[in-house]
Amino acid sequence: MTLNVAVQMDPIARININGDSTFALLLEAQRRGHALSYYTPDKLSLLGNELVAPVQMLTVRDEPGNHFTLGEPKRQPLAAFDVVLLRQDPPFDLAYITSTHFLEQLQPKTLVVNDPAGVRDAPEKLFVMNFPQLMPPTLISRNMEEINAFRDTHGAVVMKPLHGFGGAAVFRIMPQDMNFGSLFDMFSITFKEPWVIQRFLPEVRRGDKRIILVDGEFAGAVNRVPAADDLRSNMVRGGAATATELTDREREICSVIGPALKERGLLFVGIDVIDGYLTEINVTSPTGIRAVAKFGGPDIAAKIWDVIERKRSRPSK
Numbered sequence: 001m002t003l004n005v006a007v008q009m010d011p012i013a014r015i016n017i018n019g020d021s022t023f024a025l026l027l028e029a030q031r032r033g034h035a036l037s038y039y040t041p042d043k044l045s046l047l048g049n050e051l052v053a054p055v056q057m058l059t060v061r062d063e064p065g066n067h068f069t070l071g072e073p074k075r076q077p078l079a080a081f082d083v084v085l086l087r088q089d090p091p092f093d094l095a096y097i098t099s100t101h102f103l104e105q106l107q108p109k110t111l112v113v114n115d116p117a118g119v120r121d122a123p124e125k126l127f128v129m130n131f132p133q134l135m136p137p138t139l140i141s142r143n144m145e146e147i148n149a150f151r152d153t154h155g156a157v158v159m160k161p162l163h164g165f166g167g168a169a170v171f172r173i174m175p176q177d178m179n180f181g182s183l184f185d186m187f188s189i190t191f192k193e194p195w196v197i198q199r200f201l202p203e204v205r206r207g208d209k210r211i212i213l214v215d216g217e218f219a220g221a222v223n224r225v226p227a228a229d230d231l232r233s234n235m236v237r238g239g240a241a242t243a244t245e246l247t248d249r250e251r252e253i254c255s256v257i258g259p260a261l262k263e264r265g266l267l268f269v270g271i272d273v274i275d276g277y278l279t280e281i282n283v284t285s286p287t288g289i290r291a292v293a294k295f296g297g298p299d300i301a302a303k304i305w306d307v308i309e310r311k312r313s314r315p316s317k
């Protein structure tokens with residue numbers, strides 16, 4: 001089966017192909033003979049209920065500096081595609097939400113991965129709150145009394161923006177921390193949303209594990225160890241990827257959340273686990289495929305295309 005696939009992503013010229021999961025997906029699609037078209041989210045227009053974009057034919061190569069070729073832009077209704085890959089990176093803002101509303105117009109004729117309504121309804125640090133039994137104690141608030149009561153109960157905490165990503169503005173606050181008042185003020189001014197206050201997990205120094213689930217099933221994992229002078233394990237902040245296996249607890253986390261992901265059409269998901277505690281469920285544009293492959297792990301891109309092809313050959317699911 002060959003599929004007509006469009007990918008909605010940020011500018012392809014700027015990606016780092018050695019770490020980019022979207023790129024891994026595109027390489028595998030091309031290897032299987034699927035036709036690839038490309039557009040960036042800003043190019044979408046909704047004319048009545050018809051979603052159109054000036055799409056470009058795309059060829060990819062696993063060669064840094066020479067990784068893609070684009071054809072001329074050609075205006076097309078996106079309903080003409082079998083599959084649209086929603087691979088837009090955060091910020092998860094109103095532009096992002098608008099784009100999920102746009103893509104919803106295409107369903108069910110076109111398969112959108114991940115499901116745009118599923119993505120919209122699962123902000124990464126909010127959706128995870130449905131599974132408190134798997135999480136560290138966590139409060140989402142901008143209320144000083146609530147936050148102080150939480151700190152009194154839990155001691156050292158981490159404070160981070162609710163819709164943050166890539167480790168931006170993640171702080172550890174110790175009991176009696178003299179910076180708390182100023183950080184509270186700064187968060188109050190900077191963010192309109194309440195923010196996350198979470199028990200600090202000291203074992204983070206041994207890593208924050210990225211576990212990938214495909215259609216609700218465990219598909220691969222990589223550990224990320226923070227730099228010696230940083231709290232944050234994100235690879236963009238200098239976290240070092242290392243090979244890893246799943247513990248029993250982590251398998252249990254996958255089996256508890258897997259069905260909820262599958263049900264929502266969240267086909268490709270990356271969860272973050274620190275010391276056996278689930279902290280995030282990344283659904284927008286998760287990464288990790290290439291890092292898992294680098295350490296001899298499974299070919300997650302192949303698993304994802306197996307599922308997409310299966311869904312397309314039985315379109316009613």
Ligand SMILES: Nc1ncnc2c1ncn2[C@@H]1O[C@H](COP(=O)(O)OP(=O)(O)O)[C@@H](O)[C@H]1O
Pocket residue numbers: 136158160164165166167168170198199200201202204208226231232233234272274279280
């Ligand atoms: N509760 C916590 N305890 C210890 N470290 C944490 C905690 N929460 C976050 N971190 C550290 O900060 C990093 C970024 O936090 P995370 O919640 O994953 O937000 P982001 O969406 O920015 O990646 C994590 O990878 C981890 O290293």
Ligand SMILES: [Mg+2]
Pocket residue numbers: 166167234272280
């Ligand atoms: Mg994270």
